[in-house]
Amino acid sequence: MRIDLHAHSTVSDGTESPAHVMRAAAAAGLDVVALTDHDSTAGWAEAAQEARALGLTLVPGMEVSCRTDTGISVHVLSYLHDPSHPGLLAEVERSRDARLTRAERMVEKLSADYPISWSHVLEHVAEGATIGRPHIADTLVALKVVATRSEAFGSMLSARSRYWVGHYAPHPADAVALVREAGGVPVFAHPVASSRGRIVDSDVTAEMIDAGLLGLEIDHRDNPEEGRAELRRIAARNNLLVTGSSDYHGTGKPNRLGENLTQPEVFERLEELATRSSVIR
Template sequence: MPGSRRFEGLFEGPSDLHLHSIHSDGTESAAHVMAAAHRHGVRTAALTDHDTTSGWADAAEATASLGMTFLPGMELSANHEWRSIHVLAYLIDPDDRALRAMTDRIRSSRLDRARTMADRIGRDYDLNWDDILAQTSDGATVGRPHIADALVAKGLVRDRTEAFARILSPRGDYYIALFAPDPVTAVELVVGAGGVPIIAHPAGRAGLLPNGLMRRMLDAGLAGFELGHRENLEPALTSLRRMTQERGLIVTGSSDYHGMGKPNVPGEFTTSDGMVARIIELGSGTEPVYA
């Protein structure tokens, strides 16, 4: 592809561009996440915590010591009607005023939501706010996964999967919707911050996004789709493959690693060198960190 030759030799191994740490809903520090990726053969990694960039410095330091390339990222929350949509945002300017204002608002909403859900759950179960805080780290984006971990720690459920299926289910009495921007606005914010927006796990159980919404997102600057992900399903995946080929979009593959929070393993899906190069060429908000 044009311009990609200048990146030849920089990527000496698989690239995993979707990893989470304790700065959002992962169970390991950013440094430990990078070390886990390295142990599984990953040599270019992106930290993409939900609605925060607070783990970047630790991740960059860890990858430098391990001889890896670090691609700064974030997973920006968005909502369309009843559906949660996650926009992977690579190489954004972390100090962009509009994007930071939005992520501050989302994190504040997560905190208020978690407090209210904890109060509701506490009426029926032996759970309080301190139990949930005990499952978080300083600066973490508090959310349902931390409530799930508290439920596990108290012996009220076996694991996160059971917690989300029962007590934290959107169909249950304790659930509260999270504030998040619409997907078109989310894409515009990422592009405005110099970033490269990619839709995470776009072919999951909820199916494809409506065609009209997809077109508006592409018009706003959506760069591609994360087609390599364990949650993607056929036939939606085949449809997206066709679209990416017709439009020349970026295609990524990633693990969505959360430490002990999910069974996902670093490097179980990876992104090609050529696609990593395209992301780096498009991004202007910040730079990758090369070993």
């Protein structure tokens, strides 16, 4: 069984619709795939319909955008939670609103030096999508300001750029607690992905574990090998699930579906731990 537990669609910062992601997963030989758009479950219904037609097992999920007290970005994957849970829903909506305001302010700053406007950005946003920096990056590519998303993120959209604007996001331990309250399974996404920016220390990870963290996404292209070994030790000491996944974004990133996989026994345990929702077969 081939299981990939991290993929994005146009509902957040992927380049393919939820249905297209399901078709891509089937074409990649996957048996199980999770749709984990940023701060949104809006793609679940479309993905479920296509997954059933393809005979593919769908794990409904979400990637919750978080931030520590020191400003470090952290992502928490939530699997099989209740999408209508009021506490979790209110928090991700607050975060989505903040991301929208941040994006508007960054575009305003960029427009002083580049031929970009908010209307240009909206051309690259699917209906109902969580708007963020990837959409600004895609706009800059379309305007030929940069060649790729990666170039945009490495320059004018980075936290070191003078165009940078911060935004609200919950503390990762609070997000973990809310996911558990919603009956979901929280997993720390790419915990040691230092190429993305600063990573948290062991104290933050311990806070997340104390709050109810149930897994670590270890087999991910952005986790360096030396970091994976320490993550496996942490997982063993704390009886955490060890997952692997692609973090697929369509053409938005080089990540390919199925490049890292989750073991079937881990997936079975993830299903057992969820209390409000179930996989779609």
